[in-house]
Amino acid sequence: xxxxxxxxxxxxxxxxxxxxxxxxxxxxxxxxxxxxxxxxxxxxxxxxxxxxxxxxxxxxxxxxxxxxxxxxxxxxxxxxxxxxxxxxxxxxxxxxxxxxxxxxxxxxxxxxxxxxxxxxxxxxxxxxxxxxxxxxxxxxxxxxxxxxxxxxxxxxxxxxxxxxxxxxxxxxxxxxxxxxxxxxxxxxxxxxxxxxxxxxxxxxxxxxxxxxxxxxxxxxxxxxxxxxxxxxxxxxxxxxxxxxxxxxxxxxxxxxxxxxxxxxxxxxxxxxxxxxxxxxxxxxxxxxxxxxxxxxxxxxxxxxxxxxxxxxxxxxxxxxxxxxxxxxxxxxxxxxxxxxxxxxxxxxxxxxxxxxxxxxxxxxxxxxxxxxxxxxxxxxxxxxxxxxxxxxxxxxxxxxxxxxxxxxxxxxxxxxxxxxxxxx
Numbered sequence: 490x491x492x493x494x495x496x497x498x499x500x501x502x503x504x505x506x507x508x509x510x511x512x513x514x515x516x517x518x519x520x521x522x523x524x525x526x527x528x529x530x531x532x533x534x535x536x537x538x539x540x541x542x543x544x545x546x547x548x549x550x551x552x553x554x555x556x557x558x559x560x561x562x563x564x565x566x567x568x569x570x571x572x573x574x575x576x577x578x579x580x581x582x583x584x585x586x587x588x589x590x591x592x593x594x595x596x597x598x599x600x601x602x603x604x605x606x607x608x609x610x611x612x613x614x615x616x617x618x619x620x621x622x623x624x625x626x627x628x629x630x631x632x633x634x635x636x637x638x639x640x641x642x643x644x645x646x647x648x649x650x651x652x653x654x655x656x657x658x659x660x661x662x663x664x665x666x667x668x669x670x671x672x673x674x675x676x677x678x679x680x681x682x683x684x685x686x687x688x689x690x691x692x693x694x695x696x697x698x699x700x701x702x703x704x705x706x707x708x709x710x711x712x713x714x715x716x717x718x719x720x721x722x723x724x725x726x727x728x729x730x731x732x733x734x735x736x737x738x739x740x741x742x743x744x745x746x747x748x749x750x751x752x753x754x755x756x757x758x759x760x761x762x763x764x765x766x767x768x769x770x771x772x773x774x775x776x777x778x779x780x781x782x783x784x785x786x787x788x789x790x791x792x793x794x795x796x797x798x799x800x801x802x803x804x805x806x807x808x809x810x811x812x813x814x815x816x817x818x819x820x821x822x823x824x825x826x827x828x829x830x831x832x833x834x835x836x837x838x839x840x841x842x843x844x845x846x847x848x849x850x851x852x853x854x855x856x857x858x859x860x861x862x863x864x865x866x867x868x869x870x871x872x873x874x875x876x877x878x879x880x881x882x883x884x885x886x887x888x889x890x891x892x893x894x895x896x897x898x899x900x901x902x903x904x905x906x907x908x909x910x911x912x913x
Contacts, residue, residue, distance in 0.1 A: 493781075500778045504706060507699040507775070510687040512611035516594055516604070517587050520632040520681040521574035526596035529567055535576070535590075536565035538583045554578045570596070602676040605658035610686045611703050613714035614652050619701060620715045621649050622688045623772065624722035628680045630691035636680035638673045642827060645721060646673045653679060693772075694743040694803065700775030712779050716823050719776060726830055728837040731876060732885035736819055736834065738808040739792065740773040745802045759805070761793040770806045777808050783822055786815040790906070811886050813841055841884050855891045856900070863911050871907040 511518060516525060527535075540561070543550035551558040556575055563569040564579075571579070580587055597604045609615065622628065625640040638649055646664045650673065654660070657679055664673040684690055687701030704715050720738055727735040744767060773789065780787040792805035810819050820838060825831040858877040862869040871892060875885035892909060895901040901909045 496778070496781045500705070500782060503699070503775055503778055504702060507702040507705060508687070510610075510701045510703060511685045512609065512615065512703050514608040514610070514682045514685050515587070516573065516591055516597070516606055517577055518682075518685055519573055519597070519678060521572065521577070522633060523573050523598045523678055523681065524570045525573050525576055525594055526570045527576075527590065528593045528595060531590070531593045532571070533565065533567060535579055535583065535585055536561065538585070539579045540565060542583055550582075554582060597678040598676055600661065600676045600678075602660040602678055603658050604678065605656070608656055608682045608686075610656070610682075611707065611711070613710050614655055615686070616704050616707070616711045616715040617718040618649065618652050618656060619683065619686060619688055619704070620718035621645070621722060622683055623693065623698065624719055626683075626688070627693075628684060628688055628690045632681060632684075632690075633677050634680065634690075635677055636675040636683065638675070639670050640722060641670045642721075643671050644827065646671050648826060649673065657682070692743065694741050695746075698772045700772060700779065705775065705779070709783065712783065713823050716776065716779055716783075717826060720823065721826050721830070724825075724830070726833040726837060728833055728840070732840070732879040732883075733875065734813075734816060734837040734840070734884060734886050735809050735811040736816060737810075738773065738776065739805060740770045740807075741795075741803045741805045742768060742770045743801065744768065744794070744804050745800070747802075756796045756798050756800070759793045759795045763791075767791065767794070767804050770804075773806050773808060780808070780810065780819075783818070785810055785818045785822065786812055812889055813838075813884060813886060816886075851887075851891050852894055852898075852900075855888075855895060859901075859909075860911070868904065868908055868910050870909070 539550060540547065543553070547558045547561055550556075551561055556578060560569070560571070560575060561579075564571045564575070576590070577587065580590060591606045594604055594606055596602060610619065621638060622636070625645075626636065626638045628634070628636050638646060640646065643664070650662055650664070653662075653675065660676045660679075662673060662675060664671055666672075680690075687699075689696045689698055700715070704711055720736065723740060724736060724738045727733055727737060747766070747768065769789065769791075777787045777789050787808050787810050790807050790809060792807050795803045795805065797803070810816055816834075817838060820834055825834065855874055859869045859874060862873050871888050872885075874888035874892065878887050879885050892901065892903075896903060896909075899912055902912050903909050
């Protein structure tokens with residue numbers, strides 16, 4: 490599919506602004522405070538060479554490398570594991586290649602984490618892992634903190650653990666129910682790698698978080714793996730009694746520091762306050778552009794703002810895939826890993842009527858049912874046509890298609906979201 494020039498330019502601009510990330514991560518890239526366990530012979534060899542080069546002077550070596558004499562002695566005698574920072578300094582001092590150490594790392598950090606180094610993220614598994622942590626995951630703002638994944642679907646935890654072990658290696662992990670949702674805690678070393686690969690630490694809502702650049706420029710397989718997990722975690726399928734069908738994705742952004750004039754906000758309640766200065770969620774914007782790149786029409790809507798009891802203000806934005814052809818493309822290209830969402834999407838698509846209006850009759854029908862409403866109100870809504878279509882066993886969302894035709898033919902004009910007037 491050839492992208493619209495405007496979409497193509499937006500995707501290019503977004504990609505250029507997205508931070509560079511590393512997708513092949515070595516042990517020396519990780520947080521320097523992590524402890525690293527080597528094969529004993531190699532550890533002894535490296536520290537012995539350093540001591541020999543220093544003429545056996547532990548104090549001089551410690552001062553030279555800014556490492557305590559005791560640490561050097563204990564690492565040489567295999568009484569302790571060195572921190573990454575220590576090992577880099579010692580290996581560099583004796584010109585020992587860091588890459589030669591990689592396959593001799595048998596444990597990372599103080600947990601029983603047996604890493605599969607280097608960690609490679611530019612693949613569907615790496616894309617899905619990052620999608621999960623950019624959605625329902627959380628990296629502590631402290632580098633030694635424990636990464637967590639919180640989601641109500643236990644299946645998603647099992648899947649994420651399996652994916653992480655395929656990328657990171659073997660580690661102990663525990664999933665439990667905290668009374669509200671399931672929680673899985675991962676080794677801190679995984680958080681260190683995820684940060685380098687594009688997942689921010691702390692509250693994701695306060696940063697201009699972007700879709701990682703390698704995913705934006707990656708293969709279709711990588712992009713669909715990313716989006717599928719995002720919709721598993723943060724998306725939903727709308728298929729209501731009125732016949733409305735849509736796949737939606739919602740994200741929030743913290744706007745407390747923006748100092749916007751939102752005095753009407755009441756704590757504890759979502760409110761639809763329009764303010765052009767409210768920033769869009771940049772992660773959601775990137776995900777919309779990815780959908781467009783895959784040929785799926787996706788619109789972004791502002792949902793409203795929320796003020797917490799602690800005066801934190803959050804704005805919510807939503808992607809919606811609503812047109813029948815785009816929903817079918819979504820189902821064929823992305824879909825869901827979660828069976829419950831997959832079934833609901835399938836049911837929504839099956840409910841579409843195959844029978845169409847004869848050529849030109851759809852527009853006539855729309856004008857016929859909307860004219861009385863327009864004469865009474867002076868305007869009409871998308872939903873007015875949608876409800877009439879449902880009454881004759883057609884899809885609610887077809888209203889968008891017919892209104893688009895009427896707009897292009899300059900019969901109606903869109904004055905704001907979902908609101909139209911006749912031009913003649």
